[in-house]
Amino acid sequence: MVFRFSKEDGLSGFIPGYNVRTDLALEAHEVLSAREELPGVEVEKDGDQDIVINRVAITTEQGARSMGKAMGNYTTLDVPGLRKKNTALQDKVVRVFYKEIQRMLNLNGEQNIMVIGLGNWNVTPDALGPRVVQELFITRHIMQMKPEILGEGYRSVCAFSPGVLGITGIETGEMIRGIAEHVRPDIIVAIDALAAHRMGRLFTTLQISDTGIVPGSGVGNRRLAINRETMGIPVYAIGIPTVVDAVTIAGDSMDALAVSLKKESPQGNAFANVVQGMEWGEKKEVIHDVLQPFAGDLIVTPKEIDTQIEDISLVIAASLDAAFHPKIAQEEEERGKIH
Numbered sequence: 001m002v003f004r005f006s007k008e009d010g011l012s013g014f015i016p017g018y019n020v021r022t023d024l025a026l027e028a029h030e031v032l033s034a035r036e037e038l039p040g041v042e043v044e045k046d047g048d049q050d051i052v053i054n055r056v057a058i059t060t061e062q063g064a065r066s067m068g069k070a071m072g073n074y075t076t077l078d079v080p081g082l083r084k085k086n087t088a089l090q091d092k093v094v095r096v097f098y099k100e101i102q103r104m105l106n107l108n109g110e111q112n113i114m115v116i117g118l119g120n121w122n123v124t125p126d127a128l129g130p131r132v133v134q135e136l137f138i139t140r141h142i143m144q145m146k147p148e149i150l151g152e153g154y155r156s157v158c159a160f161s162p163g164v165l166g167i168t169g170i171e172t173g174e175m176i177r178g179i180a181e182h183v184r185p186d187i188i189v190a191i192d193a194l195a196a197h198r199m200g201r202l203f204t205t206l207q208i209s210d211t212g213i214v215p216g217s218g219v220g221n222r223r224l225a226i227n228r229e230t231m232g233i234p235v236y237a238i239g240i241p242t243v244v245d246a247v248t249i250a251g252d253s254m255d256a257l258a259v260s261l262k263k264e265s266p267q268g269n270a271f272a273n274v275v276q277g278m279e280w281g282e283k284k285e286v287i288h289d290v291l292q293p294f295a296g297d298l299i300v301t302p303k304e305i306d307t308q309i310e311d312i313s314l315v316i317a318a319s320l321d322a323a324f325h326p327k328i329a330q331e332e333e334e335r336g337k338i339h
Contacts (some may be wrong), residue, residue: 004090021245023194024207025056025074028067031197038066050089051096052078054141070227072211075100082204083308084138086175090315095336096328097206098322104208105187105236105323110155112140113324114185116176116226118192120211124309125242125301128316129191130161131309135317137325140183153327158183179232188235191316192228195299196241197248202301203308205241206316213237214306240312242305248285304327 022028032038040063047053056074058064064071077097081089115136117129123142140158142149160173162168180188190213196202212227212235229233260274275283291298302308322329 002204006175021195022197022207024076024196024201024241024311025058025067025069025097025209026054026076026078026205026207027197027201030067032066036066038063040064041067047077047096050079050081053079053096053100068210072209074106074207074209074211075104077206078199078201079204079206081196082312083202083304085311090311091336093170093206093315094318094322095332097319098332099322101208101238101319102329104210105189105234107155107323112156113158113184114180114183114188115157115159116188116190117159118172118190118226120163120164120167124305126164127309128193128240128242128313131313132191132316132320133159133161135313137321137328139325151327153330154325157324158185164292171224173226173230176226177231180233185233187233188226188231189320190235190237191236192239193242194239196244198252199249200245201241202243203240203243203312206238207240208236208238210236212236213239237287238317239314242309243299243301247287247292248301249300250290251283254287265324315328 005079018178022031029038029041029043033041040058040060042057043058045052046055049203054076056076058067058069058071058074061071077093077100078091079093082093088234115133117131117133119126119129121127121130136157136159137156138159139150139154140156143154143156160179162170162172165171178190192213194207212225212231214225224230226237254275258269258272261269261272262276318332324333
């Protein structure tokens, strides 16, 4: 299958020409930059040994076509230790991530913020958005009725989880647009589960972008886009990879096996020579034939998905609370100094 890019496919989930499924701009850049120049795409690296920060900026239409992503800014935090129950690291991620959120959203003044928890709360790998909304500190109703309760250092924040088309019968984008017209927020922040290319990215990579989001793109079920064009206000997207394409896992396993066999017999292993000589498209056709009884498109998630969704939801919610409310950010910094 050959990828065909169009303006509607800016967040398709596939890297153009490679049939590699990923919602992460960083992964798309890693795959593409290894084989070709990417004019119009700039990458900046920051952070330390615990948290690596990558900022990808797609500045031209040519760069957008090459990457298969919309023009804009994508910031990712790579935290390999995040899957472990390390509360000190989780606290550090919150302090780093909330600053990256503030940097992306450029918050100043008294903006009204609406948070959207995208996804299906009945399906654990897709429940990230609703779970984050559950943990957020919501203030809009308090600020409208009794603002003196909160005092200084808080912004108006509201949130809801619209569910999915199969449950509600309503396009998620249409529902969000209707509520936004009534609530009149200054910005929208959408939270959604993503698909990754590598297993190592699951629950270790946090991405925020200013390009909006297309619900369902990670698993090939794309809906109405949620972005500045459709909503009329800035839309930011935050996501964590919770699933990976089984075809990718099988392909990586074939490559790893070939490398291992080559080490044992550099010249004499026919299987290793064949695998290493195959293009990715050829490998994918073979793997698809094997997976055909499972309808071809098999999506995989870790068996510890329940606890991982719970942990990462708390991290994202705490990061958003600190990013939205200066008072909470101050408390978070003071807590970090104590520890």
